[in-house]
Amino acid sequence: xxxxxxxxxxxxxxxxxxxxxxxxxxWLDTDGKLINAHAGGITVDKNGTxxxxxxxxxxxxxxxxxxxxYSSEDLATWKHHGLALEPIxxxxxxxxxxxxxxxxxxxxxxxxxxxxxxxxxxxxxxxLLQGLAVSxxxxxxxxxxxxxxxxxNWSQDFGIFTDYKDGRxxxxxxxxxxxxxxxxxxxxxxxxxxxxxxxxxxxxKFDLEAPTIIQTEKSYYAIMSHKTGYRPNNVVAFRADSxxxxxxxxxxxxxxxxxxxxxxxxxxxRIKGKKKTTYLYLGDxxxxxxxxxxxxxWLPIDIDDKKKTLNVEWHDVYDLDVQSGEWKAxxxxxxxxxxxxxxxxxxxxxxxxxxxxxxxxxxxGNDSSVTFEGIEGxxxxxxxxxxxxxxxxxxxxxxxxxxxxxxxxxxQLRRISxxxxxxxxxxxxxxYQRDTHKGILLSSPLQLTLEKGKKNTITIRGLxxxxxxxxxDIDRIVVYPPEK
Numbered sequence: 001x002x003x004x005x006x007x008x009x010x011x012x013x014x015x016x017x018x019x020x021x022x023x024x025x026x027w028l029d030t031d032g033k034l035i036n037a038h039a040g041g042i043t044v045d046k047n048g049t050x051x052x053x054x055x056x057x058x059x060x061x062x063x064x065x066x067x068x069x070y071s072s073e074d075l076a077t078w079k080h081h082g083l084a085l086e087p088i089x090x091x092x093x094x095x096x097x098x099x100x101x102x103x104x105x106x107x108x109x110x111x112x113x114x115x116x117x118x119x120x121x122x123x124x125x126x127x128l129l130q131g132l133a134v135s136x137x138x139x140x141x142x143x144x145x146x147x148x149x150x151x152x153n154w155s156q157d158f159g160i161f162t163d164y165k166d167g168r169x170x171x172x173x174x175x176x177x178x179x180x181x182x183x184x185x186x187x188x189x190x191x192x193x194x195x196x197x198x199x200x201x202x203x204x205k206f207d208l209e210a211p212t213i214i215q216t217e218k219s220y221y222a223i224m225s226h227k228t229g230y231r232p233n234n235v236v237a238f239r240a241d242s243x244x245x246x247x248x249x250x251x252x253x254x255x256x257x258x259x260x261x262x263x264x265x266x267x268x269x270r271i272k273g274k275k276k277t278t279y280l281y282l283g284d285x286x287x288x289x290x291x292x293x294x295x296x297x298w299l300p301i302d303i304d305d306k307k308k309t310l311n312v313e314w315h316d317v318y319d320l321d322v323q324s325g326e327w328k329a330x331x332x333x334x335x336x337x338x339x340x341x342x343x344x345x346x347x348x349x350x351x352x353x354x355x356x357x358x359x360x361x362x363x364x365g366n367d368s369s370v371t372f373e374g375i376e377g378x379x380x381x382x383x384x385x386x387x388x389x390x391x392x393x394x395x396x397x398x399x400x401x402x403x404x405x406x407x408x409x410x411x412q413l414r415r416i417s418x419x420x421x422x423x424x425x426x427x428x429x430x431x432y433q434r435d436t437h438k439g440i441l442l443s444s445p446l447q448l449t450l451e452k453g454k455k456n457t458i459t460i461r462g463l464x465x466x467x468x469x470x471x472x473d474i475d476r477i478v479v480y481p482p483e484k
Contacts, residue, residue: 042267056083063098098121101119107138116132346360417461
């Protein structure tokens, strides 16, 4: 047993009750600002408070924004504490023109410090290093220490795993895209968490990235993403009884061709509550056209150690109690596109994968629309999920260097629709509708305020996404009750 305590992946109960978690929504902090902490991880301190560290993305700047930090008691309400690691102009590793990706934080008991590790690089990915910064307090600020190659190897996408049984921490990293690389490593840290000790296992030539590990009483599951840039893909997992292996063949963790509900892997969290242990998948839904507006896909994981299976479960809205460890899906009322009123070029088309065998398509610009009528509201803000199909860019799979459907096509990854409640065109909401596989329906959420009663209408039209005015095909909408 190592003489240090690690709080990165396990929680033994705090006092707060969670609000709803809505994957893919525009998550706001307690100041009402968009949460900006991408490709990050969560550390739990000694008081049971969650601390979320992630890449801070700046508009029109792809990299080098630093590392932001937020805190929460319930995984749903987040307070911003600024930048935990701030870029320094002219610094060889953390200047604004350098890469600071996938930050993770662990506590070094021997040194009584919090240690932040990340993928440190230049803009051409020519360094492939792991950066280290330290702080006496979990929220920072963190001071740069060094950037090193892990035991002489390369390091690209980065993660950290802490074994809750013995407290030992491990560095998880892919070693780049070169022919000599394309592996993923599990490497143990030294006891004081200032460097690496030895390689425990190598996933040889699977050509995956974004590694994270979730641990149960009997198994380890390593979850990884395919290398598709900012495009989502079918995330896979491996299973083993020991970190040293042998590990299973990889298997897909979500329904095929949902591309893990339009996300990539990034982190996993184990919550040991008083009544139940819950596992969460914390994925990223990147937006390559506006990285600062990328969203977060946090979902429950169903693990069956007897069957040796792991499945990431989709729920539009769910309520998590971090004290008990219990969660429940919220039930909503569904309204179908086949019953909606259409205008302009919008029309209903046969689709055997859609609700009632019908989907609404042809939504283009402001002159065509689909209107759902007779919607019941409460007079309070409510989450509404819009189930859609958007097949603009399908034609690539999970392989690196995939290309769009059409010759000379441009990656879009999302359409945008306008949403208006009760014909109030002075208040237009924008709905980002992520790319889907052909025949696959995914949902995008908006929080809207409907009038109390059953006479509300919701109208959807197409908006310009930088390339075209198409709105996604609409299957149905689901209206959820307000948070209690």
